[in-house]
Amino acid sequence: MTIAPDRTGAPAPTTPDGPVLEVRDVWKLHKLGDEVVKALVAADLTVTPGEFACLMGPSGSGKSTLLNIIGGLDRPTKGTVSIEGQDTGALTESQFASLRHDTIGFIFQSYNLIPFLSAVENVELPLMFEPYDRASLRRRAVDLLEMVGLGHRMHHHPTKMSGGEQQRTAIARALVGNPRLILADEPTANLDARTGKVVVGMLRDLCSTLGVTVVASTHDPTVADEASRVVRMKDGRIVDDPGPAPAPSGSASSAPS
Template sequence: MIELIDVYKVYRIGAYEVHALKGVNLKVERGEFVAIMGPSGSGKSTLLYLIGCLDKPTKGRVIIDGWDTSQLTEKQLTELRRDKIGFIFQQYYLIPTLTALENVELPMVFKGVSKSKREKRARELLEMVGLGNKFDRKPNELSGGEQQRVAIARALANDPPILLCDEPTGNLDTKSGKVVMDIIKRLNVERGVTVVLVTHDPSLKVYADRVVNIRDGVIHAD
């Protein structure tokens, strides 16, 4: 489902070069739940952004569901992100002026789904994450855990086969974090969604089928 082949990522900041990834090779099978763990600055978020086509490698290849991303145009990369990948971040990135329902509908608007179909799916997704009674609430009327559940529902709007999670419980208390992780695990087990989770929290290892440890841009254990 996901393959990185000899991937390097170098950021240039003025006269300096930061080598974020140094020859990473990684395969993630369809339906796997992989946790990528490492300290701050280890390269784990960079790795996730390359998988999510939010950034491009300096060298090497990133293949997503058979598509070599280095061969795709910007338009094709946008479509790949839209159709194949759902994102959940530590920051919820909900649009404050929209209701929970409207936030979940948004990815379907970009895909051209009709109003009636996207509203029906958004309602179903919010019910699935336990927010069936909060369709009309705006983000500032929801708790952090509830906002993250809206973000999960939004990530699933276009039924992506891949879910990328960057510290999804980082801003949540223990109880809310468990609710969020239980939902993500259920999606993996019941729907076969491939999950790649980036975290520095060792307690989240229990949700993964496999743990990849990265340090200084290099995978040290898999």
């Protein structure tokens, strides 16, 4: 995969000295009438720079809940989540939003593209209201779409694109701000096997070439086969975790300037 150069002025991803992500004793409880549902129980997880970590388990195992808590789309009932050393529980909503904007890229199962915007406009969207040169932002978006093999589809709207093309557009959008952490929720769930393998290969290459850290939730063995680490979950608990994998060699030096 050829990496698109960033011409917007957005900071290039750098490799932190310590873990990108630390989850400590995280619980998520829901009260349904008189019953307390334990969606997440005592979760502990450390992810280091350049890892492709896969949260794997059946529906209801807690993997999407954990991913949402990591990304700040939900808050834990108990426990701490630190991203690049920052305790997200100590941040206000606006501070957490700023951290997400600067550090995290999201890839959703349902793509979450804006239907009335073209592919290139969807990729530009996260930085559209930032003080970047518009021509440079457009070139960045075009470069990213070409990187994911969609240079010929950049002016198409999502309704005119296949599921795989929409997901690749979503990957390009997630990368536009040069995030250091990508969170992918069931990134292959709506794709056929062949297209899913292409998407997973792109996520793997982000780690090995850019040094980006990827945490993906999935029940798809294809994702697990390509991941550098598989964290297995069941009934809201992490039941098997081999621990942080070594960062891919050359990941830090391969980051674009």
